[in-house]
Amino acid sequence: MNDDLIELYQEVIMEHNRHPRNYGVLADANREASGFNPLCGDKIHLKLHVAADNTITAVMFEGNGCAISIASASLLTEILHGKTVTEAYSLFEQFHELLTGHPTEAPLGKLAVFAGVNAFPARVKCATLAWHTLKAALLNNNVIVSTETGHE
Amino acid sequence: MKTFTEDDIVRIRGEFPILSTQSKGHPLVYLDNANTSQKPQCVINALKDYYERYNANIYRGLYELSELATAAYEEARHRAAQFLNAKEDCEIIFVKGTTEAINLIAQSYARPLLKPGDEVLITALEHHSNIVPWQIVCQQTGATLRVAPINLQGEVIQDAYEKCLSEKTKIVAMGHISNALGTINPIAAMITKAHAVGAVTVIDGAQAAPHTALDVQALNCDFYAFSSHKIYGPTGLGVLYGKKALLDAMPPYQGGGEMIKSVTFEKTIYQDLPLKFEAGTQHIEGAIGLKVALDYVTQIGFEAIHQHEHELLVYATQLAHEHKLRIIGEAKEKASILSFTLDNIHAHDVGTILNHYGVAVRAGHHCAMPVMEFFQVPATLRASFAFYNTKAEIDILFNALSKVREIFK
Numbered sequence: 032m033n034d035d036l037i038e039l040y041q042e043v044i045m046e047h048n049r050h051p052r053n054y055g056v057l058a059d060a061n062r063e064a065s066g067f068n069p070l071c072g073d074k075i076h077l078k079l080h081v082a083a084d085n086t087i088t089a090v091m092f093e094g095n096g097c098a099i100s101i102a103s104a105s106l107l108t109e110i111l112h113g114k115t116v117t118e119a120y121s122l123f124e125q126f127h128e129l130l131t132g133h134p135t136e137a138p139l140g141k142l143a144v145f146a147g148v149n150a151f152p153a154r155v156k157c158a159t160l161a162w163h164t165l166k167a168a169l170l171n172n173n174v175i176v177s178t179e180t181g182h183e
Numbered sequence: 184m185k186t187f188t189e190d191d192i193v194r195i196r197g198e199f200p201i202l203s204t205q206s207k208g209h210p211l212v213y214l215d216n217a218n219t220s221q222k223p224q225c226v227i228n229a230l231k232d233y234y235e236r237y238n239a240n241i242y243r244g245l246y247e248l249s250e251l252a253t254a255a256y257e258e259a260r261h262r263a264a265q266f267l268n269a270k271e272d273c274e275i276i277f278v279k280g281t282t283e284a285i286n287l288i289a290q291s292y293a294r295p296l297l298k299p300g301d302e303v304l305i306t307a308l309e310h311h312s313n314i315v316p317w318q319i320v321c322q323q324t325g326a327t328l329r330v331a332p333i334n335l336q337g338e339v340i341q342d343a344y345e346k347c348l349s350e351k352t353k354i355v356a357m358g359h360i361s362n363a364l365g366t367i368n369p370i371a372a373m374i375t376k377a378h379a380v381g382a383v384t385v386i387d388g389a390q391a392a393p394h395t396a397l398d399v400q401a402l403n404c405d406f407y408a409f410s411s412h413k414i415y416g417p418t419g420l421g422v423l424y425g426k427k428a429l430l431d432a433m434p435p436y437q438g439g440g441e442m443i444k445s446v447t448f449e450k451t452i453y454q455d456l457p458l459k460f461e462a463g464t465q466h467i468e469g470a471i472g473l474k475v476a477l478d479y480v481t482q483i484g485f486e487a488i489h490q491h492e493h494e495l496l497v498y499a500t501q502l503a504h505e506h507k508l509r510i511i512g513e514a515k516e517k518a519s520i521l522s523f524t525l526d527n528i529h530a531h532d533v534g535t536i537l538n539h540y541g542v543a544v545r546a547g548h549h550c551a552m553p554v555m556e557f558f559q560v561p562a563t564l565r566a567s568f569a570f571y572n573t574k575a576e577i578d579i580l581f582n583a584l585s586k587v588r589e590i591f592k
Contacts, residue, residue: 036590039535040532040536045590045591071546071547071548071562072547072548072552072561072562073529073561074561096529096561097529097530097532098532098591154531154535
């Protein structure tokens with residue numbers, strides 16, 4: 032198989048696509064948003080709970096989409112647990128840098144598995160859909176964001 | 184020539200320079216023809232020739248170059264009229280593409296006509312460009328947009344279509360062939376039924392023109408539109424056919440240069456057909472290229488084209504069954520379009536992997552979201568075949584699909 036494809040469809044990504052973590056509806060959410068990619072029909076609905084001290088205490092998602100967008104949403108729910116809102120924004124920035132071919136020094140943990148997306152410009156939006164949705168939920172609760180409104 | 188021999192295919196493929204290129208280190212397998220077609224050398228040469236020998240604006244120059252360009256542009260109009268079997272050349276309006284043609288009809292024909300209570304009827308198979316312009320004009324006029332439903336094979340249910348027709352129906356707009364599924368609509372019969380209630384018919388022929396011989400007089404449609412780039416011609420150009428009496432009565436779509444007889448600040452007198460609808464400098468080289476493309480396909484012959492493309496469709500459909508793909512759209516009458524899904528793997532993942540084997544297909548909703556919703560899929564893969572495709576290329580597609588399954592096992 033082609034090296035770029037091996038980089039893209041890493042086992043961690045495939046595994047999260049098959050068994051997404053934190054999939055479902057979060058009962059006591061106080062932030063939520065929907066993300067939509069009209070180019071491929073991917074939809075993500077994200078619900079989270081942010082505590083008074085700005086710590087994200089729980090994140091869950093529902094939706095359908097390609098392996099990259101589902102795995103990205105699944106890993107997002109894992110990695111955000113216990114992070115502050117500020118840390119979440121900064122992670123998104125670093126993650127975006129990684130996807131667009133500007134790897135940062137900052138430790139991205141499991142998110143590093145998405146480095147291969149860089150070789151597939153058309154797929155960057157798949158990897159960032161959940162993150163745009165998160166940002167929308169944090170900034171402006173309960174809205175619908177689209178990948179086609181000039182984010183990328 | 185009724186069917187292609189092996190030699191014919193080799194020769195035809197040789198006439199399309201892009202077909203001998205590589206993609207991602209593999210020979211290009213281009214199966215996205217419903218999206219846009221590749222261009223034969225003769226079309227590429229025609230564009231080059233225009234710019235090298237007689238580039239000038241049309242109608243306006245009193246010099247040889249402009250005369251040459253004007254003659255070539257009008258010859259293209261004549262060729263398009265011939266291709267559609269229009270009665271007169273002035274029934275052919277050059278536009279940007281099928282989308283602009285439909286918008287022109289919606290704004291110049293429908294908007295002055297429609298009133299609250301009137302209905303525009305489309306089908307559930309339509310491309311967004313044959314939905315949205317009608318939604319816009321219905322919002323502007325208070326008319327109602329109705330949709331004739333389809334069955335699980337992806338065919339318009341004819342009884343239901345008839346039931347949608349009434350004296351309220353002013354316009355029936357439908358695709359000749361569905362871009363998402365390949366369904367060939369029985370438009371001749373559907374046009375007759377529409378006329379029986381007094382409706383005017385608008386046919387989106389974007390997918391039909393590359394595959395079928397057309398005769399607008401036999402069809403008796405009121406408007407017919409197709410795009411150059413899908414029939415081996417340049418992008419940015421389309422053809423709108425309209426019956427002369429209808430076009431004559433319509434106000435201009437856009438104002439500007441070349442569509443006027445005289446202008447004062449008080450009053451403008453418009454040009455006669457077809458120039459009334461061609462404001463501004465036109466896509467001259469596009470029309471010239473389209474003329475050559477129409478000559479080219481006509482010379483190959485639609486009988487042979489249909490025969491070959493149908494063989495490819497049958498072959499691919501059989502392999503799709505063997506590979507247990509879910510085929511979306513199984514109309515009895517189908518053009519060479521195979522829309523499908525692979526297990527539960529998202530179309531974009533499949534498309535990305537196919538691309539890495541040099542295979543170009545469309546993955547997405549094909550600008551037909553309501554069709555996707557009807558079949559409850561977010562997106563499909565679509566392989567669409569042209570007369571230059573081969574069974575060997577379809578084998579490459581299916582081998583690559585097997586690789587997708589290995590990766591997603």
